[in-house]
Structure formats: structure tokens, C-alpha cells
Amino acid sequence: MTDTQNKNYIIALDQGTTSSRAIIFDRDANVVCTAQREFVQHYPQAGWVEHDPMEIFATQSAVMVEALAQAGLHHDQVAAIGITNQRETTVVWDKITGRPIYNAIVWQCRRSTEICQQLKRDGHEQYISDTTGLVTDPYFSGTKLKWILDNVEGSRERARNGELLFGTIDSWLIWKFTGGKTHVTDYTNASRTMLFNIHTLEWDAKMLEVLDIPREMLPEVKSSSEIYGRTKSGIAIGGIAGDQQAALFGQMCVEPGQAKNTYGTGCFLLMNTGDKAVKSQHGMLTTIACGPRGEVAYALEGAVFNGGSTVQWLRDELKIINDAHDTEYFANKVKDSNGVYLVPAFTGLGAPYWDPYARGALFGLTRGVRVDHIIRAALESIAYQTRDVLDAMQQDSGERLKSLRVDGGAVANNFLMQFQADILGTQVERPQMRETTALGAAYLAGLACGFWGSLEELRGKAVIEREFAPQLDEPAKEKLYAGWKKAVSRTRDWEPHEGAE
């Protein structure tokens, strides 16, 4: 507990895939101030994605300072910081110099595909699923970490000697903010490494051996809501959660059966399953989430790798829009996609397909197809992928969702939200408070330091801003969706690889 008297604010640091954000909340969990900076995405080879960890730290510290300055606050007025982050992204750094030994390998990066194939050939797939709750896919940190240790000369030896540290982005930021004093992570982030036993809540000796990862470099694993340390300026760090689990908590989905979908760079549908680690039969992940006080709970997760990033691709690579927001206008200019389907398998396909060899494609091109149709197909692809995971999740849970709670940057798009409701045949509920990821991190930090007594105090905050009701009739909906399934089937197994026909 810290002294929260005269400290009337919590800062959430939301370190996402495309930007670093700092959001200041008051005692009523209202947003006081937000600061945000985008940072550079590095694509050194096809299918590879990297970030510069120093730039991540620099942008994250800068937005914190900026938000405090804008709000006219001094750091003494902040009760605690909550940290939430893009998950799985892997950093290895030198304990003495504080410098990373390689760029951060981002969750979307496919470079460890061959390591995963070897794990499968060696018969480890079932063990990985039973122990870590994950599928054997390059998405997760373990094989990225192995790649760094295999490829940066001398690094495995140095890690064994205790000279190097590994962390996901939460660990890296906390280590930097505490001036190298604290090397921790939380259960939600640990559950995404493929190195953590989600049942015993310990690093798994067999996975460390199989991937040849020295235990000395791993962070200590803690709960999502406690005081881990202090920044150099003295602010307590009191909450850590992977961004998807933080959003689930921020949406107050803390009871079994409650679910949300976040539309950011990717799309992540999580359903709380309480104290039961449910094993999926349909390509969902079993992961650690937060219970009502930030304690360990379990969730089923459907992870889609490319959601809002498809819109960024239209903006940054195709250059057919200036701003993500414009997609709504262009999509509404046409009555349908004119038979066009865009499958954004830029970095393979995640749930429920798990195909690292799939690559993106445009289907159904005819002479009448215009840019508007392609933009519309890009937005529709986000909704189709969510339908893929929701169908799989409903088969696993045996329950049909009455409505879907949504959040993330792309939910501002009304066309997307309406098409989502149409293609699911399920009501979509958009909350007034869109910063649910940051809010979740703020709640975790606020609960840890006694700033808030319990989530109950904050229940009134979950106000729905707009509901989107399905409007498409059943045959039209299923016809569109059948076209999507056909398009996806043609992107599968595209990259040549050992064992392919």
C-alpha cells in the first residue's frame, strides 16, 4: 500500500504495437489527459517485424511527461502507475549497459516458423498445448527468444552467466523506469511466452530445456495488481497486464462467460472462464486473465493477427487513404464490395487457422472493381475474421453470446461496427469509455495501492454509447460469409516449406 492521500490520479501507460500512450485517470476513473506517440515499425525481411526497444522506452517516457505537463500535475500527485503492453514481443538486454542486444522481435514476426516446425517434428505440440495453453506458432515469445540466442553470437553463454535479461515489453519498461532495480513480469504476460506453466504458475523446466533458454535471464512472475517498485521519480508501479487482458478487466469482464473483442493492430476476442483453464477443441488459446481483484483467472482467446493493421497498410503502403478514419466514408460510397474479398494474412493466419505459411490476397477482381470496393473489403475482412473466432469460441464454450462488447482504435468506425453486427447476427455494444485497455491497467494499479477499494465502486462506469443491431437477413449473411471462407482457403499454405506439396 502507498499513501494515496493527496494523490488523486493514476497514470496508465499503454505500450501498443503502433504507439505508446499515457492516460491520466482521476478518482472517478474519468480520463483527465492523454498523450500519444507513434513509433517506427521495422520490416527487415518479408514476414519479419521489429521495434527498437530504446524508442519504445523513449516514447513511453515522453508521453508520461507530456501528459503530466498538459494536465498541470506534478508526479507527487500520482498514486500509482499501471502498465499494459503489446504482448509476446521479446526483448533481450545487457544488465550492465542497459542496452538491448537486438531489436525487439514483435509478436507478428514469423522468423521463428522453422523453430516451431522442429518443435512439432520432435513431438512437443501436445505438451506445449497442455502446459502453456498455446499452439505451436511463432506468435509467442519462446521461439523468438531462442532465435535471438541462436543468432546473436555469444548471447546464450552470456545469458547463462547472468549478464543478459529477457523480458516482454512490461518487464523492459519496468526495468528501465526503476533504473534497473526491478526485473518482473505478471502472470498474464508470462502466459504468452510458451515458457510458462499456466496450471502450476511457474516457468516450465521442460520448455526451457527444449528451447535451450537459461533460467537466469527470466523475470520474476508476480500478480497483476501489487506494488512492484518505484520509478526514479518515486511513483509506485502497481499494475501490470498484457493489453488484451487489461481490456477484458477494463470492460469489467471478470465473471465466467463475459467476453470482449478489441480492434487494434490485431483483433483479440477473450472470454473469461473463471478458475477453469478450458482447453479448446477449435483453435482458441487458453490464457491467464485477471479476476475481480487482479488475481489469476483463465480465459479463452481468439487472436487475429491483422485487424486495424490492414487499414494502416491501405494508408502507408498502398497510399489510397490519408487517414484510417476515411475508410468509413469510402466504404459507405458503395453498396457492397462488388464481390471482392481481401484476406490480410500478411503475417500468416492466427486463430482459428494457425497457418504461418498463409499470405495475403485479393480475390474476386473484375473490370468494375474500384478503390472504394477494396477499402470496403479491407474493413469487411476485420469483421469476417472476428466471425471466424467467435464461431470457434461459441463451439468451445457451448454458449451463444447475446451481445459482443467491443473496444480499441478501430471501433470508431461505424461502418465496421454495423457490418460486424450483420455478419455475426449478434448485437455489438460500443462503450462510452473507449480507453478500456488503459482503464484496466489503471484499475489494477488503483486496487493495489488502495486508491480504489474494489471494482464494485466503478461498475457504473461501464456505460454503452451505441448498440449496433444486426440488419442483414440470414441467407445474405451466410452467402457473404461463404465467400470469405472460400477466399481464406485459397491463401492457406502459400509460402513454400518443408513438407508442403
Ligand SMILES: Nc1ncnc2c1ncn2[C@@H]1O[C@H](COP(=O)(O)OP(=O)(O)O)[C@@H](O)[C@H]1O
Ligand atoms: N476509424 C477507423 N477505422 C478503421 N480503423 C481504424 C480507425 N481508427 C483507427 N483504426 C485502426 O486501429 C488501429 C489503432 O488502434 P489501437 O487500439 O490504438 O491499436 P494498437 O494498440 O494495436 O496500437 C490502427 O491499426 C488503425 O489503423
Ligand SMILES: O=P(O)(O)OC[C@H](O)CO
Ligand atoms: O498492441 P495491440 O493492441 O495490437 O495488441 C497486441 C497484442 O497484445 C498481441 O498479442
